[in-house]
Amino acid sequence: MFRKSDTEPTMQVSPSKSQFVAVASIAAELSAVMEVAKEISLAAANAKAIAFRAGEKAKGFQPITDFINELAKETIALVNDINEHALKLYRLTVKEHRMAEACKRFEKVAASAESALHAASLRESLQQTRQRHADCHREFSRHVSELLSQLADVMHPARAARVIAANSRIEASQAGEYLQSLQAVAESVDHAAQIIHDKVHKCRGALSMIGTAA
Amino acid sequence: MKMTKIYEGAYQWIMYGRDPYKPDNIIDTNQYVVRTDKRCLLIDPGGIELFAPMLAAVLHHAPVDEITDLFASHQDPDIISSLGLWDQALPHAKLHAAALWEGFLRHFGCESIQYVPIADNGGVINLGSVELQIVPAHYLHSSANFNIYDPQAKIFFSGDIGAALEAPGKPVFVENFDAHVEKMRYFHQRWMPSNQAKRAWIDRVRGLDIDILAPQHGRMFKGDDVKRFLDWFEALQVGIAV
Ligand SMILES: [Fe+2]
Ligand SMILES: [Fe+2]
Numbered sequence: 069m070f071r072k073s074d075t076e077p078t079m080q081v082s083p084s085k086s087q088f089v090a091v092a093s094i095a096a097e098l099s100a101v102m103e104v105a106k107e108i109s110l111a112a113a114n115a116k117a118i119a120f121r122a123g124e125k126a127k128g129f130q131p132i133t134d135f136i137n138e139l140a141k142e143t144i145a146l147v148n149d150i151n152e153h154a155l156k157l158y159r160l161t162v163k164e165h166r167m168a169e170a171c172k173r174f175e176k177v178a179a180s181a182e183s184a185l186h187a188a189s190l191r192e193s194l195q196q197t198r199q200r201h202a203d204c205h206r207e208f209s210r211h212v213s214e215l216l217s218q219l220a221d222v223m224h225p226a227r228a229a230r231v232i233a234a235n236s237r238i239e240a241s242q243a244g245e246y247l248q249s250l251q252a253v254a255e256s257v258d259h260a261a262q263i264i265h266d267k268v269h270k271c272r273g274a275l276s277m278i279g280t281a282a
Numbered sequence: 283m284k285m286t287k288i289y290e291g292a293y294q295w296i297m298y299g300r301d302p303y304k305p306d307n308i309i310d311t312n313q314y315v316v317r318t319d320k321r322c323l324l325i326d327p328g329g330i331e332l333f334a335p336m337l338a339a340v341l342h343h344a345p346v347d348e349i350t351d352l353f354a355s356h357q358d359p360d361i362i363s364s365l366g367l368w369d370q371a372l373p374h375a376k377l378h379a380a381a382l383w384e385g386f387l388r389h390f391g392c393e394s395i396q397y398v399p400i401a402d403n404g405g406v407i408n409l410g411s412v413e414l415q416i417v418p419a420h421y422l423h424s425s426a427n428f429n430i431y432d433p434q435a436k437i438f439f440s441g442d443i444g445a446a447l448e449a450p451g452k453p454v455f456v457e458n459f460d461a462h463v464e465k466m467r468y469f470h471q472r473w474m475p476s477n478q479a480k481r482a483w484i485d486r487v488r489g490l491d492i493d494i495l496a497p498q499h500g501r502m503f504k505g506d507d508v509k510r511f512l513d514w515f516e517a518l519q520v521g522i523a524v
Contacts, residue, residue: 170371177333181337193371
């Protein structure tokens, strides 16, 4: 569970450390979303086979299975995109962490080398590192907000899937002896859509925490 | 950080070590610097904890933009885990290190610094006014391992070979070889895996004219102690853990 109270205090103490954890947990949630999307697409194939066998009785169900399949495909494509983004975000986290670390150490050098003949030569590289760090930070924030809007996009097919699941239940009720198997399909689509919704919600939660901490 | 000039000619060799602020639980290391008129080579620049004291010390001898070259004898953290920080401080520098270790060393962070891979048979580092020889010392102790020989200054940087584990603040040169042996024995027997590699190295190094043998831990050997060390090491059985 993602509880606010679990993450907030550490976020304040060491933003970069919890940033690593947050980005890694996003990646974990996304791979779970992927699994569930694949399950949906399997359920769609299954439903199609049942609906085909049920023939006339499941006539209303057939276009629904196609639609479920489309949604699953769409989700998989979106998650693939998001995964790429999340990977980029992780690399930026590493980069930013390294730069922050370098700035910290350079300041230490500057303090302890005050009397050194060439102490002044450090000023420029310290400034450059600070600049690069700031640039990296900006890039990071930009990616966070892009990722947030992409995650919002994934919510759409998940929401649509829940509506379809509700329709499926109605259609299933007219399918006679196929009622149970079609209802099971509707259930599993509904369940999967709910999981995706929750996971994406968690991702967004983790991300907006980084966004505000950054 | 203590600084000891060990060669002064058209260029200088400086040894940095015995850092009094080093955390107690990390191994003490010697860093060496070759300073020419326009360039500066850091030999085994050290671990992350050593980055700040090391750079602060080098600034007494060279400005940042004249620190042009780094050399890593092998991949160990006490040698080069500071790479990610040098990479930020010296984006235009070169790192001379084993080709074999490239994919591993890059884990420390090496995006700006140019990685100059050293082939198994060694090579040279040309600093303009001096050309240093990179001497293979494989399996002593690392699988891809190099020493540095300066024929002009007659200094031989031997990496972990000749290393001794000592209490902090000890002198930088061996004063009594026989007493020093006990501080080296277990280290060499346990860390060095191959008697065959050791023999090949002894044969090679015996052919060089060396005034100072400079290891990465402990004290340096000077004059006759160099030969004493080679004789002692030749007779030592290594690879004792199996
Ligand atoms: Fe080593
Ligand atoms: Fe070492």
